[in-house]
Amino acid sequence: MRDADKYWAMQNLKRSDLQTEGLNLETLMEALFYRDEFLSIASHELKTPLTTMRLHTQVFKRYSTKDQSLPYSKDKVDRLVNQIDAQTSRLIKLVEDMLDISRIRSGQLCMTKDDFNVSDLLHDVVLKFSLNQINRISLKVDTNIFLWGDCERVAQVFHNIINNALKFSKDLPIEVTLIKKKTKISFSVKDQGHGISQENQKRIFHRFQRGISASEVSGLGLGLYIAREIVESHNGKISVKSCPEKGSTFTVDFISKDLL
Amino acid sequence: MNTTKTILIIEDNPDSLNLYGEILRSEGFNVIGTAHGKAALKCLEETQVVPDLILMDLTFPFMTAEEFVSGLRSIQGCKKIPIIVISGQIDVENRTNALKANDFIEKPFDLELFLSKVLGIVSM
Numbered sequence: 001m002r003d004a005d006k007y008w009a010m011q012n013l014k015r016s017d018l019q020t021e022g023l024n025l026e027t028l029m030e031a032l033f034y035r036d037e038f039l040s041i042a043s044h045e046l047k048t049p050l051t052t053m054r055l056h057t058q059v060f061k062r063y064s065t066k067d068q069s070l071p072y073s074k075d076k077v078d079r080l081v082n083q084i085d086a087q088t089s090r091l092i093k094l095v096e097d098m099l100d101i102s103r104i105r106s107g108q109l110c111m112t113k114d115d116f117n118v119s120d121l122l123h124d125v126v127l128k129f130s131l132n133q134i135n136r137i138s139l140k141v142d143t144n145i146f147l148w149g150d151c152e153r154v155a156q157v158f159h160n161i162i163n164n165a166l167k168f169s170k171d172l173p174i175e176v177t178l179i180k181k182k183t184k185i186s187f188s189v190k191d192q193g194h195g196i197s198q199e200n201q202k203r204i205f206h207r208f209q210r211g212i213s214a215s216e217v218s219g220l221g222l223g224l225y226i227a228r229e230i231v232e233s234h235n236g237k238i239s240v241k242s243c244p245e246k247g248s249t250f251t252v253d254f255i256s257k258d259l260l
Numbered sequence: 261m262n263t264t265k266t267i268l269i270i271e272d273n274p275d276s277l278n279l280y281g282e283i284l285r286s287e288g289f290n291v292i293g294t295a296h297g298k299a300a301l302k303c304l305e306e307t308q309v310v311p312d313l314i315l316m317d318l319t320f321p322f323m324t325a326e327e328f329v330s331g332l333r334s335i336q337g338c339k340k341i342p343i344i345v346i347s348g349q350i351d352v353e354n355r356t357n358a359l360k361a362n363d364f365i366e367k368p369f370d371l372e373l374f375l376s377k378v379l380g381i382v383s384m
């Protein structure tokens with residue numbers, strides 16, 4: 001194996017894996033395999049929005065150099081501009097996720113902690129989804145729960161888990177709850193999607209791990225890994241219960257500040 | 261005499277599908293858009309339209325690109341329809357060869373390349 005490959009493979013392993021399993025060739029090869037798969041997913045995920053944006057701008061350019069006005073109605077121009085805007089946001093999110101990964105690796109995922117209202121935060125996160133998506137969400141939130149933490153990072157966790165539930169359960173409704181019991185604050189999202197096999201339940205919290213091929217549902221497989229890092233740096237726990245074909249429930253448990 | 265040529269597109273990303281369709285329609289082509297190979301085969305069987313060119317992505321739900329091409333080639337009249345593969349995958353060239361497709365366009369491509377490849381096969 002080349003040195004660079006070895007380096008990557010080792011980066012892909014968690015320290016605890018090394019301690020419990022010993023550093024064997026098989027683990028290394030597996031890590032390499034996932035890295036290659038990640039690179040191919042990442043390039044696909046980046047190229048698709050880039051192509052659409054490029055074609056759109058070139059169509060505009062073509063008409064403007066011919067000194068012709070665009071044969072498009074205002075509605076259509078609006079739609080195109082919105083599309084370009086959405087693609088740009090998607091690219092930005094990809095870049096931010098990749099930056100988070102490198103921050104985690106170098107131990108620089110900074111948290112600015114404060115006492116904040118998680119109930120309000122969750123409402124804000126939900127409102128950022130599209131109207132169609134919001135209509136699928138049934139929300140049960142205890143009001144005025146406070147948490148000690150980084151509210152933007154916690155919002156990122158909420159967003160990814162809700163977004164996953166929406167994207168992996170076609171058009172079915174999902175349930176989002178936030179409750180406080182004694183000192184435990186629990187956030188959970190339940191969907192009726194295709195679920196996750198036992199084997200995949202362990203993998204998905206690791207970096208670049210996806211339980212589904214890129215052609216079926218888009219994504220880089222970074223969301224849950226980043227979420228787990230954020231939750232753990234809040235002394236919380238993230239877990240999943242799932243039954244293939246029936247759906248999944250993701251739960252994040254935080255400890256309320258009174259006990260910290 | 262009707263000389264309008266028909267292009268069938270298979271692309272599971274609706275934005276891309278619309279965009280390719282719009283560009284080709286404005287060049288005077290008749291365009292049929294489908295989201296995956298299964299829908300494309302169904303459409304060819306039911307309408308008995310024989311397109312002059314198929315533009316296809318390499319990954320779509322329900323069946324593989326290979327399964328689609330072998331299904332396509334078994335339809336009467338569709339044995340020789342030219343195929344151009346559009347993809348951002350690293351191994352697009354090898355896969356194009358394996359599918360015996362005529363050509364490939366690698367993402368992210370530009371308008372000129374897209375039109376020249378298409379027109380190279382179905383010049384109006």
Ligand SMILES: Nc1ncnc2c1ncn2[C@@H]1O[C@H](COP(=O)(O)OP(=O)(O)OP(=O)(O)O)[C@@H](O)[C@H]1O
Binds near residue numbers: 168209221
């Ligand atoms: N609610 C869910 N139902 C079924 N599978 C899920 C669900 N949530 C996550 N998964 C599986 O776990 C994998 C990892 O999820 P994660 O959020 O880390 O990545 P992603 O959503 O694929 O991409 P990203 O979040 O980086 O855009 C997913 O690819 C999917 O296979």
Ligand SMILES: [Mg+2]
Binds near residue numbers: 160163219223
């Ligand atoms: Mg995700």
